[in-house]
Structure formats: C-alpha cells, structure tokens
Amino acid sequence: MIRLLATAALIGSLGAAHAQDRPLDVVATIGMIGDIATHVGGDCVEVTTIMGPGVDPHLYGASASDVRSFQSADVIFYSGYSLEGQLGEVLAKFAERKPTVALAASSIAEGDLIRTDGAYGIDPHLWMDAGLWSRIVPTIAETLSEARPDCAEGFGANAERYVAQLTALDAWVGDAIATIPSGQRTLVTAHDAFAYYGRAYGITVAGIQGISTEAEASVADIRASADLVAATGVPAIFIESTINPRTIQAVIDAVQQQGHDVRVGGQLYSDAMGADGTPGGTYIGMIHENTRTIVEALGGTPPPLPEALADWAEEWNLAKAAP
Template identity: 65%
Template sequence: MKFLLTTTTATSLLAATMGAAMDQEAPVNAVVTIGMIGDVVKNVGGDCVDVTAIMGPGVDPHLFEATASDVRTMQGADVIFYSGYSLEGQLGDVLERFGRQKPTVAVAPASVDPGDLITTQDVYGIDPHIWMDAQLWSQIAPTIEETLAEIRPDCADRIGANAEAYQQELLALHDWAAASIGSIPEAQRTLVTAHDAFAYYGRAYGIEVAAIQGISTESEASVADIRATADAVVEAGVPALFVETTINPRTVQSVIDAVRAQGHEVEIGGELFSDAMDEDGTPASTYIGMIFENTAKITQALGGEVADVPDALSGWADEWNAAEIIDR
C-alpha cells in the first residue's frame, strides 16, 4: 500500500515537474533502482532521457542499502522509477520521502494486473521478480511512456513510438524463450537455482523451478534446505544446476556435493542473471540480453535446442552477436 500511495503522490507531482523539465532542452534525468527498469527507460525514452541506475551489476536488491551518494543522485533526478512489491525493501523510507518531492513511480504495481502476480507465504506477500516473464515486464513500458511524456510533452510522439516498438520486441522475446525451453525433454525440464527468483520464468515458459533459498537472500540456506534440494535433484534426474550472479555460489556447490554423495552426477549449467544484469558493454547489460542469455544457458544445459532468433529481435541480435551467445 505504501508503494501504491507513493506512486499516487508522484502522479500528482508531475504537473509541477513538467514546467521545469520543459524549460530545458537537456534529456530527462531518470534515476532507477535496478538495471532491468533502466533498460526499459532507455529504450522508451531514447535521446529524451538520461538514465542512472542506483544498483549495478552483481548487486542484490534484497540487501541493498542506499549510501549518501545514492541519496544525492536521487535528489538530482527529475523522476525516479523503482520496481515495488518490497524488492527494494530497505529503500522503502527513502523512496517514500522522495515521493513527496518528485515523480517516484513503482512500475510493477502501476502496470501489472494483480491477477497475474505470484503470491508468497513470506514477508513479501507478492513475488517481486516480475521481469523474469518478458510478457509481464513489457507491461511497464506504457507506464514509463506516460510518465516521461508528461514530463517532456515535446518528446511524447517519439516516446510513444519507442514504447510500442520495444513492447513488440519483448513479446517476441517471450515467444522465443517459450519455444527454446519447450525443446527441453520433459523429464529434464527442472530449473534449480540458488534462490527463488525464477517463479515467473517457470510459469511463463513451462519449466519446474526448485530453489535452495526463498525469495529473500537475507539468511543463508540451512542444511535441511540443501538436503531437500539434493533429494529433489536426484529424484528428478536433473543434469545441471545454476548459480546466480548476485548470490554466493557455495550454496549451489553444497547441493552438488550432496547430490554426488548419493551417486548422481550433476554439473553447474552456467551463471544466471537473476536480480541484476551484466556489466556495461556486454549483451546481458540489456534486459533482452539478460533473458536471452539465461534462456540459452538453461536450454542447452538441460538438453534442449535454442530456437531461431525471431525477426523482431534481429536488430538486437545483430548488435550483440546472438549466435556467439548460443555457441558459448
């Protein structure tokens, strides 16, 4: 409710912000919490926006605490976009305070139908990892479009065209991921990861998901968690487990050791991007690349075949050499 109220307060501040922004030819200064939002803002805003992400590659948003420098960055923003649903839980008070000063938009609650959300039995209530479903994540584009266009009405037509084109790319990405994961033999279609960030991915693309830890990463997995996951891997005959870029890999290695102690061979299928994207200048520094790389690794490690890249993604594929990603 606090996030929703912040968004509502931010909307009421748009008119005040518009005047100042329109007097400047400089791009809108948009500050975002996570890179997955930042890449959507870049694609929708184009040259009408400059984007700064508070949390960079390898940063776990569940544990993130803002520094004085981060607060100064947000103070200088024309607009702040954050995910919501407690993903940035430790930033909640900071975001609420900025929501009384400038447009501060929780993109997930503002964009995604509540009926499409995955509920949880923990303190989160709602699983915040919505970007793991490209179709759902595409729904934040109109929210970002509307916000930026109200701040910079002179850019509204360009922003609208960008948003529509980018949404079509994400829908094509969604279909491609479903086709790739669907090629994995059904008996091997189980994704085992360090923490529970892939529930939306599993639901969207038809793969069972087993996580060693829950949604939060504040506490480490217990011996019982490791033993239970190892038993599930052996029972299902899963050939590969996956580590995550924001999580210490030792928990996954503990499961592998427990699995091998039962006489079942399993390997690490690769490193997945869950709560953060990759370093700038790499394919997975883009949201499309993040989902593309994850899907290629999962598909190949579990015995499937990566689908052909659709025409709608040809621009991204040419820029980032998608064929090389698949061949790694």
C-alpha cells in the same frame, strides 16, 4: 519597473527553454528498469541506475550518492513489492516531492502476481516473465511524457517498438524451453527468483533459498534440493550472478553422496543484469542469455531468434534471426 518585469520574464522563459533542451534526469533502482527507460526515453532522457551488475537489491542500502541522485532526479522509477528492501522508506519520501513510480505495482494486475508466504507477500521478480514485464513499458512512456510533453510522440513510438521486441522474446523463450526433454525440465537455482519464468514458460522451478537472500540456506534446504535433483535426474543446476555459489556446491556434494552426478550448468542473471557493454547488460540480453544457458545445459536446443529481434542481435553481433 516595466523593464525589470520584462527582464524577469525573459529570464524565466530562457530557464524554461533550457529545462526543455536538457535531457530528463531519470533514476532507476535496477538495471531491468533502467535499460527499458533508456530505450523508451531515447535522446530525451539521461538514465542513472542505482544498482549495477552483481548487486543484490534484497540487501541493498542507500548510500549518500544514491540520495543525491534521487534529489537531482526529475523522475524516479523503481519496481516495488519490497524488492528494493531498505530503499523503501527513502523512495516513499521522494514520492512526496517528485514523480516516483513503483512500476510493477502500477502496471501489473494483482491477478497476475505470484503470492508467497513470509514478509514479502508478493514475489517481486516479475521481470523473469518477459510478456508480463513488458507491461511496465507504457507506464514508463506515460510518466516521461507527462514530464516532457514535447518528447511524448517519440516516447510512444519507442515504447511500441520495444514492446514488439519483448513480445517476440517472450514467444522465443517458450519455444526454447519446449525443446528440453520433458523429464529434464526442472530448473534448480541458488534462490527462488524464477517462479514467474517457470510459470510463463513451462518449466518446474526450485530455489535452494527462498525469495529473499537475507538468510542463508539451511541444511534442510540443501538436503531437500539434493533429494529433488537425485529424484528427477536433471543433469545441471545453476548459480546466480548476485549470490555466493557455495550453496550450489553444497547441493552438488549432497547429490554425489546419494550416488548421482550433477554439474553446474552455468551462471544465471536473477536480481541484476550483466556487465555494461555486454549483451547480458541489457534486459533482452539477460533473458536471452539465461534461456540459452538453461536450455543447453538441460538438453535442449534454442531456436534462432525471431525477425523482430534482428536489430538487437545485429547490435550485439549475435547469430542472425530466423527468416
């Protein structure tokens, strides 16, 4: 009996040691969370992102493979405020069994949220403000530390370094937007995902569709957007990577019918990042590329990146940071 107990204890200790050796299985709903979890977690985590490039979270429904990913996860991160739509009930059930954290809701003060009419109540696109979104980083580090205490020191150091990068990015975006001539500082996009961006960086924002993409833009929406473009004289409007561009083309046609010209200024990342293995496939790159696209199309000149982003720029072979 003593030998059996000793064997069982040995097996148990070996199992615990193996659990500590393997990376934490972390599942994130969107890339803007998954990328940050990867940077904070380092070698101690393995991150799976449910919704990849070009995927609209407003319309997303859980697949059988998603449920299996949630089942095997040690930690689940999601944004919250109904962004994940149909995944909400699934995430609520998993919250009863394992660490399942709504990062936006648990990290960002209510006074900093943008409230809206309709079903959402809260605009869920908080990642568009890099300074605001940086507040989820400590929450990620704390959650991972609770699940893997032996890696806590590394999580903390990685989080501190990443927050410094986002702080520098936040300042750079503001400086870049300020170079747009004041009369052209209006951002017209396919849907209303850039309100936090506009508030943070001093640019007027108008989405043809509302916050959600569940309903098509109406004729009235298109007409109102065309009237705004014609009145302000902005030279460009923008398509989004997760939304069919036909509404943007409809606005362009309506503007031309009023005797004005406007062009597509480029594609912006709104509800999803870019392709894996590209700068836009990172959170920093998403905000950086959006800003360069907006500023250059509206007549501004983006400044060099700050020194705090030199390592990121070098990793992606981009222009050197400012001295």
